[in-house]
Amino acid sequence: MSIVDLRSDTVTQPSAAMREAMMAAPLGDDVFGDDPSVNTLQAELAERLGFEAALFMPTGTQSNLCALMSHCQRGDEYLVGQYAHTYRWEGGGAAVLGSIQPQPIAHAPDGSLPLDEIEAQIKPDDAHFARTRLLALENTIGGKVLPMGYLAAASALAQRRGLARHLDGARLFNAAVAVAQRGEAADAHAAARAICGHFDSVSVCFSKGLGAPVGSVLCGSREFITRAHRWRKMTGGGLRQAGLLAAAARYALHHHVERLAQDHALAQRLADGLAAVPGLAVEAPQTNIVFADVSAPGKAQGLLPFLKSRGVLATGLYRLRFVTHLDVDAAGVDRAIAATREYFAA
Numbered sequence: 001m002s003i004v005d006l007r008s009d010t011v012t013q014p015s016a017a018m019r020e021a022m023m024a025a026p027l028g029d030d031v032f033g034d035d036p037s038v039n040t041l042q043a044e045l046a047e048r049l050g051f052e053a054a055l056f057m058p059t060g061t062q063s064n065l066c067a068l069m070s071h072c073q074r075g076d077e078y079l080v081g082q083y084a085h086t087y088r089w090e091g092g093g094a095a096v097l098g099s100i101q102p103q104p105i106a107h108a109p110d111g112s113l114p115l116d117e118i119e120a121q122i123k124p125d126d127a128h129f130a131r132t133r134l135l136a137l138e139n140t141i142g143g144k145v146l147p148m149g150y151l152a153a154a155s156a157l158a159q160r161r162g163l164a165r166h167l168d169g170a171r172l173f174n175a176a177v178a179v180a181q182r183g184e185a186a187d188a189h190a191a192a193r194a195i196c197g198h199f200d201s202v203s204v205c206f207s208k209g210l211g212a213p214v215g216s217v218l219c220g221s222r223e224f225i226t227r228a229h230r231w232r233k234m235t236g237g238g239l240r241q242a243g244l245l246a247a248a249a250r251y252a253l254h255h256h257v258e259r260l261a262q263d264h265a266l267a268q269r270l271a272d273g274l275a276a277v278p279g280l281a282v283e284a285p286q287t288n289i290v291f292a293d294v295s296a297p298g299k300a301q302g303l304l305p306f307l308k309s310r311g312v313l314a315t316g317l318y319r320l321r322f323v324t325h326l327d328v329d330a331a332g333v334d335r336a337i338a339a340t341r342e343y344f345a346a
């Protein structure tokens with residue numbers, strides 16, 4: 001039985017063409033700044049997203065950590081969503097390693113952090129308080145696309161109050177594809193650039209829906225990236241012949257951005273199928289992540305093990321979560337729907 005793995009868009013395998021690009025990549029020692037494939041990826045992504053410089057990172061977690069540590073000093077504070085990855089899913093690294101205090105803010109239903117709440121949480125200049133230095137947003141956040149108007153307003157507020165602005169854009173290109181599809185930008189690349197225009201730094205994951213095996217890239221000003229480079233070395237992220245990995249990321253940038261629309265369409269197909277199952281409440285997906293809650297009494301516990309017995313993998317820490325990606329097709333999605341229907345019919 002083949003497995004339909006909907007646990008995450010991180011489970012993708014590099015395609016044959018991506019592996020070829022990796023094998024053909026010219027390599028050097030990136031700690032000396034000598035790896036041409038890393039340098040090309042960094043220059044190309046920075047240029048595309050409208051930043052001066054970029055830095056290849058082993059993981060998105062390290063990329064966000066180095067970004068926060070480059071924006072903030074010990075005793076500073078950052079404003080962040082209660083369910084943001086940087087706050088909730090990165091082991092508390094900003095606090096543990098950066099001595100940066102998080103100030104979490106509850107999300108509005110659309111995933112945004114309400115502007116009045118941001119404003120209210122900015123601390124006065126008073127020795128009792130940590131210094132509020134940074135606003136960190138995430139897009140997509142829980143699969144939702146932050147509205148362009150919201151980004152503009154949040155960014156203006158941050159600038160008015162002297163806060164730096166960081167975007168955890170692990171799924172930046174999912175957001176960009178959705179924005180373009182709504183007609184708010186000419187294409188996904190224009191949308192990505194427009195989103196990034198509201199931030200001082202952006203971290204992008206290539207190991208999610210873009211389908212590379214490893215890697216994130218942090219973008220920002222030249223001066224910011226110089227600081228981040230020191231933190232990357234200190235946190236053990238200086239890689240040597242990293243061009244093997246950067247070539248995969250560059251291949252993804254060239255070949256796997258527009259196709260994210262297919263993942264979004266499959267998520268919609270999955271949501272439509274699941275919504276027809278009595279006992280499940282399904283949230284309409286905006287990109288490649290489908291959330292659902294079991295409403296039928298006594299049925300929540302057994303669902304994931306049952307799906308697994310039918311070769312369908314999903315997760316359910318807070319809510320049921322199904323993620324589509326380039327190694328899932330319509331037949332796989334239909335199997336997930338059929339197995340779920342079978343479980344609730346029993």
Ligand SMILES: *Cc1c(COP(=O)(O)O)cnc(C)c1O
Nearest residue numbers: 059060061062085138168170205
């Ligand atoms: C996956 C992810 C990251 C980083 O994850 P790594 O596994 O460390 O690469 C950061 N932010 C968000 C929103 C993510 O989904």
